[in-house]
Amino acid sequence: MPMNLVHRRLCSSDRWARAVRDQLLPWALEDARLGPDTLEIGPGYGATTSALLRRTERLTAVESDPSYTVRLRLLFGDRVDVVHGDGADLPLDDGRFDSVVCFTMLHHVPSVAAQDRLFAEAHRVLRPGGLFTGCDALSSWGFRAIHLGDTCVPVPPETLEARLRMAGFEKCSVTVGEGSFRFAAHRAAA
Secondary structure (H helix, E strand, C coil): CCCCHHHHHHHCCHHHHHHHHHHHHHHHCCCCCCCCEEEEECCCCCHHHHHHCCCCCEEEEEECCHHHHHHHHHHHHHHCEEEECECCECCCCCCCEEEEEEECCHHHCCCHHHHHHHHHHHHHHEEEEEEEEEEEECCCHHHHHHCCCCCCCCCCHHHHHHHHHHCCCEEEEEEECCCEEEEEEECCCC
């Protein structure tokens, strides 16, 4: 799932890291209780990972790009368990995590079917009562321009709740904000 040069520079910038820390994650996780063991799918350059370290005791990150995986391991050392893998086919045990999160990466999953497999995998690796939450950008002309030459399959927020329910989640919510949407869904309690 390659990113063009402009997109790579934006996502690796200090400006983006500050925006993630100060605006994006506080909004996306406004009422979320992650619990002690969290999985992040698709951390990319690690801006969201860095901000998540303050919100959970144990953090595992699954990254599909091998070069980003190496970079994340060097950046976080033993503070984050970085795993090379595909969010639509997670190399992790069933029922392992209290929460699964993903931020501004769903549109990089190459098809609607692969996105739906990612939702099902998030459900599979959650403990009963666990939370799947995150956010992504709304499709717009500017959003599309930044993604020229990238994999870009925007998730229409009006379809997301039904897709999450199809993956087995309950208590699903989707909130549209300024240029993005956030979501939360729960695996049924035991």
